[in-house]
Amino acid sequence: MNKSKMGTLLTVGLAGSVVLSACSSGSNGSTTSDGNKKVINLIENQDIPKYDTAKADDQVSFEVSNNTHEGLYTLDSKDTPILAGAASEPEVKDGGKTWVIKLRDDAKWSNGEPVTANDYVFGWRRAMDKDTKSQYNFMFTVANILNADKILDPKDKMYNKLDQLGIKAINDKTLEIKFSKPAKSLPYLKSLLAFPTLFPQNEKFVKEKGEKFGLEPENQLYNGPYKMTKWKHGAGWTLEKNDKYWDKKNVKIDQINTIVNGASATKINLFETGKLDRTAVPAEYIDKYKTQTDKFKTIPESTVFFLRFNQTKNKALANKNIRRAIDMGWDKKQLSEKVLKDGSVPAYFLVPTKLAKGPDGKDFRDDVGNLNVGDNKKAQDFWKKGLKEIGKDKVTIELLNTDSDGAKRDSQFLKDQLEQNLPGLTVNIKQTTFKQKLEIETKMDYDMSYSGWGPDYPDPMTFLDMFVTGNPHNEMGYSNKKYDEMIKKAVAETDVKKRWKIMQDAEKLLITDDVAVGGIYQRSTGWVTNPKLTGVTKHNFGGDYSYKYWDLEK
Amino acid sequence: MVRFIGKRIFYMLITLLVIASFTFFLMKLLPGTPFNNEEKLTAEQKTMLYQKYGLDKPVPVQYLNYLGKLAKGDFGVSFQQDNRSVTTIITERIGPSAVLGIEATIVGTIIGLFMGIIAALRSNTWIDYWTSIVAVLGISIPSFVFAGALQYFVGVKLRWLPVAQWEGPEYHVLPTLSLAVFVVATVARFMRTEMLEVLGQDYITTAKSKGIANSVVVMKHTVRNALIPVVTILGPLAVNLITGTLIIEQIFAVPGLGSQFVSSIQQNDFPVIMGTTIFYSTAFIIVILIVDILYGVIDPRIRVAGGKE
Numbered sequence: 001m002n003k004s005k006m007g008t009l010l011t012v013g014l015a016g017s018v019v020l021s022a023c024s025s026g027s028n029g030s031t032t033s034d035g036n037k038k039v040i041n042l043i044e045n046q047d048i049p050k051y052d053t054a055k056a057d058d059q060v061s062f063e064v065s066n067n068t069h070e071g072l073y074t075l076d077s078k079d080t081p082i083l084a085g086a087a088s089e090p091e092v093k094d095g096g097k098t099w100v101i102k103l104r105d106d107a108k109w110s111n112g113e114p115v116t117a118n119d120y121v122f123g124w125r126r127a128m129d130k131d132t133k134s135q136y137n138f139m140f141t142v143a144n145i146l147n148a149d150k151i152l153d154p155k156d157k158m159y160n161k162l163d164q165l166g167i168k169a170i171n172d173k174t175l176e177i178k179f180s181k182p183a184k185s186l187p188y189l190k191s192l193l194a195f196p197t198l199f200p201q202n203e204k205f206v207k208e209k210g211e212k213f214g215l216e217p218e219n220q221l222y223n224g225p226y227k228m229t230k231w232k233h234g235a236g237w238t239l240e241k242n243d244k245y246w247d248k249k250n251v252k253i254d255q256i257n258t259i260v261n262g263a264s265a266t267k268i269n270l271f272e273t274g275k276l277d278r279t280a281v282p283a284e285y286i287d288k289y290k291t292q293t294d295k296f297k298t299i300p301e302s303t304v305f306f307l308r309f310n311q312t313k314n315k316a317l318a319n320k321n322i323r324r325a326i327d328m329g330w331d332k333k334q335l336s337e338k339v340l341k342d343g344s345v346p347a348y349f350l351v352p353t354k355l356a357k358g359p360d361g362k363d364f365r366d367d368v369g370n371l372n373v374g375d376n377k378k379a380q381d382f383w384k385k386g387l388k389e390i391g392k393d394k395v396t397i398e399l400l401n402t403d404s405d406g407a408k409r410d411s412q413f414l415k416d417q418l419e420q421n422l423p424g425l426t427v428n429i430k431q432t433t434f435k436q437k438l439e440i441e442t443k444m445d446y447d448m449s450y451s452g453w454g455p456d457y458p459d460p461m462t463f464l465d466m467f468v469t470g471n472p473h474n475e476m477g478y479s480n481k482k483y484d485e486m487i488k489k490a491v492a493e494t495d496v497k498k499r500w501k502i503m504q505d506a507e508k509l510l511i512t513d514d515v516a517v518g519g520i521y522q523r524s525t526g527w528v529t530n531p532k533l534t535g536v537t538k539h540n541f542g543g544d545y546s547y548k549y550w551d552l553e554k
Numbered sequence: 555m556v557r558f559i560g561k562r563i564f565y566m567l568i569t570l571l572v573i574a575s576f577t578f579f580l581m582k583l584l585p586g587t588p589f590n591n592e593e594k595l596t597a598e599q600k601t602m603l604y605q606k607y608g609l610d611k612p613v614p615v616q617y618l619n620y621l622g623k624l625a626k627g628d629f630g631v632s633f634q635q636d637n638r639s640v641t642t643i644i645t646e647r648i649g650p651s652a653v654l655g656i657e658a659t660i661v662g663t664i665i666g667l668f669m670g671i672i673a674a675l676r677s678n679t680w681i682d683y684w685t686s687i688v689a690v691l692g693i694s695i696p697s698f699v700f701a702g703a704l705q706y707f708v709g710v711k712l713r714w715l716p717v718a719q720w721e722g723p724e725y726h727v728l729p730t731l732s733l734a735v736f737v738v739a740t741v742a743r744f745m746r747t748e749m750l751e752v753l754g755q756d757y758i759t760t761a762k763s764k765g766i767a768n769s770v771v772v773m774k775h776t777v778r779n780a781l782i783p784v785v786t787i788l789g790p791l792a793v794n795l796i797t798g799t800l801i802i803e804q805i806f807a808v809p810g811l812g813s814q815f816v817s818s819i820q821q822n823d824f825p826v827i828m829g830t831t832i833f834y835s836t837a838f839i840i841v842i843l844i845v846d847i848l849y850g851v852i853d854p855r856i857r858v859a860g861g862k863e
Contacts, residue, residue: 270717
């Protein structure tokens with residue numbers, strides 16, 4: 001998922017230069033209670049680019065949509081999918097390939113119209129329609145919705161035949177969903193139904209607004225806990241409790257104002273003066289807040305950073321021993337603990353911890369553990385072996401990274417460590433803009449690249465299937481028939497236990513045997529929160545938060 | 555005068571055409587496409603997007619199409635902010651930038667003129683020295699350092715004024731001051747130098763010897779003549795401030811055009827980059843025209859039309 005990099009880019013140059021110590025002992029929450037109304041203030045690095053659940057493809061749009069709109073399911077505070085637009089758990093038919101879902105009678109749009117089965121049919125078809133150009137329509141394929149893969153494939157004769165999609169309105173309040181394989185083989189299916197791309201849309205309203213749909217609060221229709229009442233582009237927006245929402249009695253906070261700003265000192269100063277109830281803590285302020293345990297907390301995320309080894313450009317990187325030496329030849333722990341200091345953990349893996357639990361209820365990582373753990377001695381042995389195999393005693397490798405301050409710091413750390421530990425290695429750092437880096441990766445015109453990936457859905461597959469031969473995300477010339485086979489098998493497998501095992505083996509093959517990529521770290525972010533603001537938890541996928549579970553104590 | 559302005563407007567259009575063309579081709583050299591992000595578009599989707607925005611055609615054709623639309627005043631729609639027109643984006647964002655810029659120009663000019671005049675009239679006294687020190691500091695210290703310091707001390711420590719955001723008048727004070735510092739320094743420096751020069755002219759001595767009151771000599775003869783160079787620099791300075799200043803807007807969370815411009819460049823949002831550049835150039839050229847006209851008002855000797863032939 002596109003982790004909002006734009007905001008980070010904007011702060012470059014501001015961040016470093018305007019660090020003034022914010023140690024005032026001011027009280028928080030001075031602006032938060034407006035009579036009896038509970039009002040909180042939040043901040044985002046950027047404005048909402050696409051306020052349309054069918055088109056949204058970025059963090060901010062997903063977060064807002066997740067609070068102003070609702071699908072069949074929604075995530076609870078522990079990321080478990082619970083009933084939302086659906087009145088009861090689905091009636092399973094056809095050997096598990098069909099679900100019949102009753103919709104809530106009391107679910108309404110903010111204009112008072114009921115949310116009907118047709119709204120789901122329309123919303124899904126619109127997201128799948130080629131003219132919508134949704135970047136997230138692949139979620140329907142991930143969810144195994146019948147024919148979704150064919151409708152998206154320009155070479156298939158069913159291409160863009162939207163009426164072939166496995167969704168049908170039996171009547172106003174009954175929906176039928178058909179899957180290409182039994183639903184129970186996809187343990188994360190209900191979580192997908194809580195993802196904004198799969199939300200309903202009101203056909204009449206969307207068509208009436210046309211190109212203006214979602215551009216202003218009045219051109220948007222809401223069926224979630226909140227509705228947008230004000231949107232000053234570039235400055236921020238206001239969400240207020242939606243009085244047409246079926247579960248409004250459980251919505252505690254009346255109003256949420258979000259400011260758009262990416263300057264790190266500004267965020268901290270706003271928080272210090274009580275104008276914000278919560279903000280991410282920029283790296284240079286972590287030390288300051290670390291000890292204020294009533295306010296400060298690091299929250300682990302499912303985003304993993306890793307080194308891509310391009311096997312097609314630099315001959316040295318086509319050698320497995322050299323790749324292994326590089327993966328082992330630097331201190332991952334030191335980067336996380338001494339350089340980043342934000343709670344991030346060293347990644348001896350690709351699939352992050354706390355992303356998904358297996359059929360045995362255990363975390364994916366618990367069973368596979370850390371991969372490719374080594375020390376300098378081991379790294380040097382592999383290094384010597386590799387050099388011998390390619391017949392060289394000196395190797396120069398270019399490390400591609402973005403141009404942010406953090407990227408500079410991390411690249412320098414890697415360079416110093418690798419050059420010190422692996423004799424004969426020279427690492428040249430190349431920094432480009434984020435956009436340019438993506439383009440260079442697509443063209444495979446790099447040696448080694450510092451990359452990151454956040455999950456699109458709570459399943460190891462969102463990480464693993466990227467490295468199949470020919471996948472557009474592969475971009476490094478990695479190809480192993482055995483790996484391709486395993487992923488294919490896992491996708492087709494209907495036995496959840498077997499599927500889980502194949503995925504675990506696939507990760508071992510990818511990292512331990514092939515060293516296709518080398519983990520860097522799994523990210524955490526430090527946050528400061530007004531101690532009176534309770535119930536704040538962050539989702540691991542989809543929209544970051546559900547404000548519905550939050551409360552503000554008097 | 556009318557002929558002069560007419561001629562100037564004609565040149566203005568030519569200049570704009572050159573700027574628009576340059577920007578257009580430079581922009582095509584920007585690395586990356588507007589639509590690539592971490593989530594990969596399928597080849598099919600890419601083709602459709604390129605078709606929708608006419609990017610599938612050869613660059614010269616794109617260029618002519620763009621100029622054609624431009625002539626009709628159509629700047630196109632943003633790539634990144636779905637379906638939002640460039641004109642809407644600019645009109646939404648220019649307000650805060652312009653207000654902030656005008657405030658900073660006015661405040662900065664008034665204080666700067668005052669300081670420059672006093673420094674010149676009291677040259678080589680402690681007032682003069684202090685003014686010089688302030689001017690040097692104002693020019694050499696970047697505005698974001700002032701902004702950061704003001705935000706922290708006035709906003710966080712003293713709690714006198716809001717830290718950031720763009721709401722009531724009290725929110726304008728800190729960003730205006732931060733921006734005005736540079737204006738104050740520049741104007742004060744120029745004004746002092748010019749005043750000293752004018753004060754040494756023969757006609758000032760003549761005026762004084764005729765027994766005209768000192769205040770009249772200063773206001774009517776010295777200040778007016780010393781203003782010309784100040785007006786020259788003030789024009790471009792004002793345009794810079796009015797069309798948006800990225801860093802100050804970022805620090806004080808002002809939803810202006812400056813921050814929009816930079817984020818568009820980072821995201822290769824071609825139509826917004828083009829629109830903003832053309833808007834900026836137009837403003838710049840118009841201000842230069844106004845400055846030329848103002849010269850004539852201040853000093854009839856340099857009326858640009860060349861007087862009666």
